[in-house]
Amino acid sequence: xxxxxxILILDDEEGFREEIGEFLKEEGYQVLTAGLPSEALDIIxxxxxxxxxxxxxxxxxxxLTFLKQIKQEFPEIEIIMMTGFGDMGSVIKAMRFGAxxxxxxxxxxxxxxNVINRVSKYKVIKNxxxxxxxxxNNMLDNKIQMIGNSPALKKVFSLLDKISKSxxxxxxxxxETGTGKELMAKTIHMLSKRKDxxxxxxxxxxxxxxxxENEFFGHKKGSYTDAKQDQKGLFETADKGTLFLDEIGDMQxxxxxxxxxxxxxxxxxxxxxxxEKEIDVRIITATNHNLKEMVKEKKFRIDLFHRLNIFSIExxxxxxxxxxxxxxxxxxxxxxxxxxxxxxxKVENSVITKLMNYKFPGNIRELRNIVERAVIMCDGNxxxxxxxxxxxxxxxxxxxxxxxxxxxxxxxxxxxxxILKALALTNNNKSQASKLLNISRQALDRKIxxxxxxxxxxxxxx
Numbered sequence: 367x368x369x370x371x372x373i374l375i376l377d378d379e380e381g382f383r384e385e386i387g388e389f390l391k392e393e394g395y396q397v398l399t400a401g402l403p404s405e406a407l408d409i410i411x412x413x414x415x416x417x418x419x420x421x422x423x424x425x426x427x428x429x430l431t432f433l434k435q436i437k438q439e440f441p442e443i444e445i446i447m448m449t450g451f452g453d454m455g456s457v458i459k460a461m462r463f464g465a466x467x468x469x470x471x472x473x474x475x476x477x478x479x480n481v482i483n484r485v486s487k488y489k490v491i492k493n494x495x496x497x498x499x500x501x502x503n504n505m506l507d508n509k510i511q512m513i514g515n516s517p518a519l520k521k522v523f524s525l526l527d528k529i530s531k532s533x534x535x536x537x538x539x540x541x542e543t544g545t546g547k548e549l550m551a552k553t554i555h556m557l558s559k560r561k562d563x564x565x566x567x568x569x570x571x572x573x574x575x576x577x578x579e580n581e582f583f584g585h586k587k588g589s590y591t592d593a594k595q596d597q598k599g600l601f602e603t604a605d606k607g608t609l610f611l612d613e614i615g616d617m618q619x620x621x622x623x624x625x626x627x628x629x630x631x632x633x634x635x636x637x638x639x640x641x642e643k644e645i646d647v648r649i650i651t652a653t654n655h656n657l658k659e660m661v662k663e664k665k666f667r668i669d670l671f672h673r674l675n676i677f678s679i680e681x682x683x684x685x686x687x688x689x690x691x692x693x694x695x696x697x698x699x700x701x702x703x704x705x706x707x708x709x710x711x712k713v714e715n716s717v718i719t720k721l722m723n724y725k726f727p728g729n730i731r732e733l734r735n736i737v738e739r740a741v742i743m744c745d746g747n748x749x750x751x752x753x754x755x756x757x758x759x760x761x762x763x764x765x766x767x768x769x770x771x772x773x774x775x776x777x778x779x780x781x782x783x784x785i786l787k788a789l790a791l792t793n794n795n796k797s798q799a800s801k802l803l804n805i806s807r808q809a810l811d812r813k814i815x816x817x818x819x820x821x822x823x824x825x826x827x828x
Contacts, residue, residue: 371396372413373482376406376420377448386419389475390482403432410440417485419469419478421448422456430459437464444485448473450798462728466739484743512546512553513697514690518682522550529677530557536629538614538674539652541681544731547652548612550681555608560648563607568600571616578621579637582628589638601634601645608648614674615655619665626670649674684726684733691722694730698737699749708741713749720751782817785810789819 373395377383380401387397398413400406403426409415418436422429433445445465449457457468467481512519529537537554539547548567555565573581584599600609611617617625628634629649633642651674660666684691695718703710726732740753784803792798800810 516687544729545681566604571613586638614651615653702741
C-alpha cells in the first residue's frame with residue numbers, strides 16, 4: 367500500500383499532539399502539528415498535506431466549521447475527526463460534510479494507526495480510479511438517473527414530461543440539500559429538445575458581485591487589465607441549451623436585477639463591448655431556501671421570483687420516500703462496485719434495515735457518500751455492517767418506526783429501546799448516554815424511572 371507521508375495533527379493540548387506526532391514519525395510519516403485552526407490553515411496552505419486529524423471541539427472555531435473550510439479550499443485532503451462519546455451526533459454531521467473516518471477519545475496509538483491505514487487505503491483507491499478511469503467515470507456519472515417508485519417521487523415524475531416539452535419556460539426546483547436538484551435539472555434537459563446542446567451549471571453562491579457580469583456576460587479583449595482575449599459568458603456558452611443556476615437564493619440582491627433583465631430581453635452584451643447578442647437559453651434554478659419568505663424579507667426580488675417560478679417542483683426529502691432506500695442502496699452499490707472494480711454481489715439485510723430507520727438529514731447525497739465509503743472499505747463480495755462504521759450510531763440517533771414495524775412498535779417502545787442502546791454504548795454512563803440521546807441528565811433519570819430500568823443489575827450483567 368502507498369504510504370501518505372504528510373499528516374497534520376491539530377489539537378490545543380501541546381503534550382497530546384506532540385505525543386501523537388512522535389508516534390507517527392516512528393511509523394514513517396512526516397508530521398506537522400498545530401494548536402489552533404489558524405495555525406493549521408497556514409501549514410496547509412504552505413505544505414502538501416495528505417491527512418488532517420483534529421477534534422470537533424477546538425478554540426477559535428468548532429471542528430465542523432473548520433472541516434467545511436478545508437474541504438472547500440482543499441478537497442483532496444482527507445479528514446479524520448477526534449471526538450468523545452457525547453459528540454457522536456457531530457461526528458455524523460462531519461461524515462456528511464466530507465470527513466472520511468473518526469476516532470473516539472480516549473484511543474490507543476494502535477487504533478490511530480489502523481484508522482490512518484484505512485484512510486490511506488481509501489485515498490489510494492480513489493486516486494487510482496481518478497487517474498486511470500477519468501473518461502469511464504464521466505460516463506458512469508452520465509448514467510445516473512432518478513431512482514425510486516415511491517408515491518412522493520411519482521408525483522415529481524408526473525410533472526417532468528410536461529415541463530420538459532415546454533422548452534423555454536423557466537423551472538424552479540426546491541428541496542433540502544442533497545435531494546438531487548441538479549440531477550433533476552439534468553433530467554429535464556435530457557428529456558427536452560435541447561438535449562444535444564450544452565447543459566451548463568453554475569453555483570450562484572460562489573460568484574462574488576464584482577465578477578458577476580464577467581462570469582455571466584463575458585468580456586471583450588482589453589476591457590480590463592487581464593482581459594487578454596475575448597471570452598464568452600455563461601449565457602453565451604449555454605446558447606441553445608440549458609443554464610442551471612444552483613443556489614439561486616444566495617445570489618446577491620443587486621445582481622438579481624441584472625439577471626432579470628437578461629431573462630426578459632434574451633440579450634447579452636459583453637463587458638467592454640456595445641453589441642448585444644440574442645441568446646436562446648432555458649433557465650433552471652434551484653434553492654433550499656424559502657424564496658417566498660425571502661421576498662417578504664426584501665432579500666429576493668419579487669419580479670425575479672415570479673419570472674423564475676413559471677414551473678415549480680419540490681423534490682421530497684429521503685425521509686418522505688423511505689421505500690426508495692433499498693433501490694438506491696442497490697443502485698449505488700452496483701455503481702461504485704463498477705467504479706472501484708469490486709465484485710460485491712450482496713448487501714446484508716441488517717444494513718438495509720438500519721439505513722431505512724435513519725432520517726438522512728443529508729438526503730440522497732448522504733446515502734451515496736455512506737455507500738461509496740463502505741464499498742471502498744469492503745474486501746469481500748458481501749457488504750456487511752462492519753463496512754459501515756457509523757451504523758450503530760445512525761441506528762440510535764435516527765431511529766423511527768418504518769411501515770413494516772409500525773404495528774408492533776409504539777413511541778414508548780422505540781424510546782425505551784433507544785435509551786437501552788445508549789446506555790449499552792456508554793457502559794451505563796448516564797451523563798454520556800444523555801448527551802448521545804440529546805436530552806438532559808435529569809430527563810434521562812425520569813425516563814429510566816418511567817420504564818423501570820434497573821441500571822445496577824445492568825452493570826452487573828455487563
